[in-house]
Amino acid sequence: xxxxxxxxxxxxxxxxxxxxxxxxxxxxxxxxxxxxxxxxxxxxxxxxxxxxxxxxxxxxxxxxxxxxxxxxxxxxxxxxxxxxxxxxxxxxxxxxxxxxxxxxxxxxxxxxxxxxxxxxxxxxxxxxxxxxxxxxxxxxxxxxxxxxxxxxxxxxxxxxxxxxxxxxxxxxxxxxxxxxxxxxxxxxxxxxxxxxxxxxxxxxxxxxxxxxxxxxxxxxxxxxxxxxxxxxxxxxxxxxxxxxxxxxxxxxxxxxxxxxxxxxxxxxxxxxxxxxxxxxxxxxxxxxxxxxxxxxxxxxxxxxxxxxxxxxxxxxxxxxxxxxxxxxxxxxxxxxxxxxxxxxxxxxxxxxxxxxxxxxxxxxxxxxxxxxxxxxxxxxxxxxxxxxxxxxxxxxxxxxxxxxxxxxxxxxxxxxxxxxxxxxxxxxxxxxxxxxxxxxxxxxxxxxxxxxxxxxxxxxxxxxxxxxxxxxxxxxxxxxxxxxxxxxxxxxxxxxxxxxxxxxxxxxxxxxxxxxxxxxxxxxxxxxxxxxxxxxxxxxxxxxxxxxxxxxxxxxxxxxxxxxxxxxxxxxxxxxxxxxxxxxxxxxxxxxxxxxxxxxxxxxxxxxxxxxxxxxxxxxxxxxxxxxxxxxxxxxxxxxxxxxxxxxxxxxxxxxxxxxxxxxxxxxxxxxxxxxxxxxxxxxxxxxxxxxxxxxxxxxxxxxxxxxxxxxxxxxxxxxxxxxxxxxxxxxxxxxxxxxxxxxxxxxxxxxxxxxxxxxxx
Numbered sequence: 001x002x003x004x005x006x007x008x009x010x011x012x013x014x015x016x017x018x019x020x021x022x023x024x025x026x027x028x029x030x031x032x033x034x035x036x037x038x039x040x041x042x043x044x045x046x047x048x049x050x051x052x053x054x055x056x057x058x059x060x061x062x063x064x065x066x067x068x069x070x071x072x073x074x075x076x077x078x079x080x081x082x083x084x085x086x087x088x089x090x091x092x093x094x095x096x097x098x099x100x101x102x103x104x105x106x107x108x109x110x111x112x113x114x115x116x117x118x119x120x121x122x123x124x125x126x127x128x129x130x131x132x133x134x135x136x137x138x139x140x141x142x143x144x145x146x147x148x149x150x151x152x153x154x155x156x157x158x159x160x161x162x163x164x165x166x167x168x169x170x171x172x173x174x175x176x177x178x179x180x181x182x183x184x185x186x187x188x189x190x191x192x193x194x195x196x197x198x199x200x201x202x203x204x205x206x207x208x209x210x211x212x213x214x215x216x217x218x219x220x221x222x223x224x225x226x227x228x229x230x231x232x233x234x235x236x237x238x239x240x241x242x243x244x245x246x247x248x249x250x251x252x253x254x255x256x257x258x259x260x261x262x263x264x265x266x267x268x269x270x271x272x273x274x275x276x277x278x279x280x281x282x283x284x285x286x287x288x289x290x291x292x293x294x295x296x297x298x299x300x301x302x303x304x305x306x307x308x309x310x311x312x313x314x315x316x317x318x319x320x321x322x323x324x325x326x327x328x329x330x331x332x333x334x335x336x337x338x339x340x341x342x343x344x345x346x347x348x349x350x351x352x353x354x355x356x357x358x359x360x361x362x363x364x365x366x367x368x369x370x371x372x373x374x375x376x377x378x379x380x381x382x383x384x385x386x387x388x389x390x391x392x393x394x395x396x397x398x399x400x401x402x403x404x405x406x407x408x409x410x411x412x413x414x415x416x417x418x419x420x421x422x423x424x425x426x427x428x429x430x431x432x433x434x435x436x437x438x439x440x441x442x443x444x445x446x447x448x449x450x451x452x453x454x455x456x457x458x459x460x461x462x463x464x465x466x467x468x469x470x471x472x473x474x475x476x477x478x479x480x481x482x483x484x485x486x487x488x489x490x491x492x493x494x495x496x497x498x499x500x501x502x503x504x505x506x507x508x509x510x511x512x513x514x515x516x517x518x519x520x521x522x523x524x525x526x527x528x529x530x531x532x533x534x535x536x537x538x539x540x541x542x543x544x545x546x547x548x549x550x551x552x553x554x555x556x557x558x559x560x561x562x563x564x565x566x567x568x569x570x571x572x573x574x575x576x577x578x579x580x581x582x583x584x585x586x587x588x589x590x591x592x593x594x595x596x597x598x599x600x601x602x603x604x605x606x607x608x609x610x611x612x613x614x615x616x617x618x619x620x621x622x623x624x625x626x627x628x629x630x631x632x633x634x635x636x637x638x639x640x641x642x643x644x645x646x647x648x649x650x651x652x653x654x655x656x657x658x659x660x661x662x663x664x665x666x667x668x669x670x671x672x673x674x675x676x677x678x679x680x681x682x683x684x685x686x687x688x689x690x691x692x693x694x695x696x697x698x699x700x701x702x703x704x705x706x707x708x709x710x711x712x713x714x715x716x717x718x719x720x721x722x723x724x725x726x727x728x729x730x731x732x733x734x735x736x737x738x739x740x741x742x743x744x745x746x747x748x749x750x751x752x753x754x755x756x757x758x759x760x761x762x
Contacts, residue, residue: 002032009040018048035063039070051077064090068143075150084154095148095170099141138209145175152184156375161408165190169199176203176223186230187310188375189410192440193235196409200227222251229262233269234411234441234466237500240266257283257308264314269466271506277318283311305338312344313378316351328352343373350382359386377407384416393420411440415469418476427476434473441465467493467502471510478513483521490514508534512577519580524588531581538574575605579620582627591631598624 005028012020025041038061045054055077063070071090078087152167168190171181185191191199205220228243244262248254260279267276284307312335319328332352335345350365363386369379384399397420404413418433442465474489490513497507515530578601585594601620 051080068140072143072147084157088154091147091151099174142175145171145178149181189407191409193232196231233266270502272503273318273321280315320355325355343369359389362386393424396420411437431476438469467497483517487517504537528584534577575601595627
């Protein structure tokens with residue numbers, strides 16, 4: 001009868017019929033009065049969220065003090081009721097560290113079950129009782145590891161994160177298959193990337209148990225690769241890539257959501273947001289079948305529901321980076337309608353409001369998400385970002401400091417703290433925080449400050465890391481006038497981004513910083529080359545665009561309109577690049593090219609719609625005005641030089657023609673021509689400095705002017721020749737005919753009269 005009732009109880013529990021399981025389980029316990037049946041009935045109460053009934057049953061039978069499994073279940077029930085002190089009273093505050101050695105020893109004994117003695121005889125096989133006792137010991141070990149995990153939860157709820165981390169680590173060391181503890185370590189970033197990798201290598205994967213002893217080694221290798229995919233994506237990218245590739249190809253897990261999520265996280269750290277968005281969208285669309293999508297019109301609205309909570313923060317971040325505000329709006333409404341109590345719902349609403357620049361509303365929803373899940377790193381980071389977006393640096397520093405305390409293994413809060421101090425011009429504090437972020441992201445020793453700049457160039461490429469940290473350190477060096485170190489850091493950041501296969505368009509700002517450092521060093525050709533490369537990459541980003549699958553439906557894609565470098569046009573980056581290029585051209589003396597470039601900068605910044613970009617248009621406009629003044633001055637100098645050269649050429653040519661026709665009058669005519677030339681120069685108005693751009697004389701205009709001067713001179717010569725052949729009785733010696741049409745100044749007139757009289761006497 002007991003066997004029949006137990007099978008009935010188990011069958012009802014498998015079907016989710018908890019009331020039937022409780023009713024039949026109570027009858028089984030009444031018949032047997034055994035500890036195992038009492039534990040099973042308490043477990044059914046726990047599965048049905050009847051935590052008080054489970055605790056009452058366990059305490060009434062006094063099972064907590066006699067059974068490890070019952071003690072674990074009682075503590076878990078207290079934790080579900082948020083009674084962490086009572087849970088710690090049952091669990092105790094110390095971990096059974098001796099089980100780590102016993103587990104290691106037990107693994108060796110398991111591999112030495114068949115031992116050959118010296119006389120050639122084998123040892124007698126173990127009895128069934130010994131095997132049963134070993135299974136019981138293994139179960140007790142697993143429950144001890146699970147209780148270590150529960151201790152970690154209690155300490156984490158009490159904000160004792162160091163003790164929680166030690167409990168989680170001991171739980172995985174005792175039982176490497178205690179995935180909950182390992183997941184808490186990775187999800188909450190309780191270890192740095194280097195510590196994560198070191199901890200993974202120290203785990204005893206050979207202790208993984210398998211029903212088939214022949215598959216034990218493969219099972220251990222498979223478990224290690226699964227754990228490897230959960231490591232931080234900033235350290236050892238090669239190891240992560242190999243594990244993901246092996247699981248995808250050899251074990252046919254290429255479409256598994258966890259493997260796809262690991263790939264998407266790696267792409268996100270490489271700033272390849274469009275590709276990461278495609279993967280996250282494919283994960284969210286996998287639960288819908290084709291038949292349901294064709295028969296039910298409301299199914300597409302449900303595509304983003306029913307998935308693991310870990311997928312939503314990354315998906316929201318990708319939507320934000322690609323500028324998909326419409327997709328964010330739809331997803332936020334969908335989650336608010338169907339999952340109003342989940343933290344990621346309020347996170348989605350906050351990200352949407354932040355994307356449309358409604359900072360106050362975004363802060364309110366980020367705060368709500370952090371209250372529902374105090375260990376949500378995206379909620380805390382988003383909450384701090386809202387203060388930074390409004391320029392409230394003190395509040396942003398306080399929020400980032402809280403995030404750094406909660407997530408001790410993540411370098412992002414330290415990086416953002418350094419950026420805030422950099423905005424406040426606190427260079428020493430910015431340098432300190434950024435050095436700590438650099439040490440954490442590259443796998444250096446914790447709390448160590450690297451000697452910059454030699455250390456980054458020597459170690460960053462070897463161990464990975466975040467190129468953004470090197471960029472911010474370079475900015476600090478730039479503002480401290482340490483230009484050599486800044487150039488080295490900017491170059492190292494670009495090299496690391498290339499090694500990690502990052503999106504080139506995401507690092508245009510770093511290359512622009514390198515160009516400015518070259519400019520201040522006087523290396524203008526190298527600076528101009530860097531800015532030309534920035535504009536080339538920017539043109540490639542605008543032609544590429546983003547077309548991710550946002551709806552999660554059957555192959556429908558929505559193209560996101562972007563311009564410039566992957567959406568950076570709104571921030572005025574392209575306009576600032578043109579402005580910087582124009583400034584360098586001015587310093588190189590290429591005024592015409594500088595005017596063209598600065599005019600393009602004013603056009604781009606003026607069309608950006610205001611904000612920081614419109615403010616940059618003022619700088620570009622000022623430089624453009626100065627470039628136009630220089631260009632006008634150079635134009636006037638060139639025109640004057642061209643005119644004087646043409647006059648000299650015409651004078652020489654006319655002198656040659658007159659010398660061949662009238663060689664005997666060359667002396668007198670030369671004097672007269674010089675007099676006329678001096679009078680004409682005195683009659684020319686004096687040019688004054690104006691801000692207007694003068695008209696540039698064309699070659700045709702200069703030629704016409706020279707021709708007019710020659711005609712005037714020829715007319716004067718003709719009149720003088722006619723005067724000499726007239727009769728002397730009709731000659732009037734008063735005034736010469738040369739000035740009958742155009743009067744000259746008084747000094748010029750008397751000088752001309754004297755020349756005329758001298759000619760008449762001849």
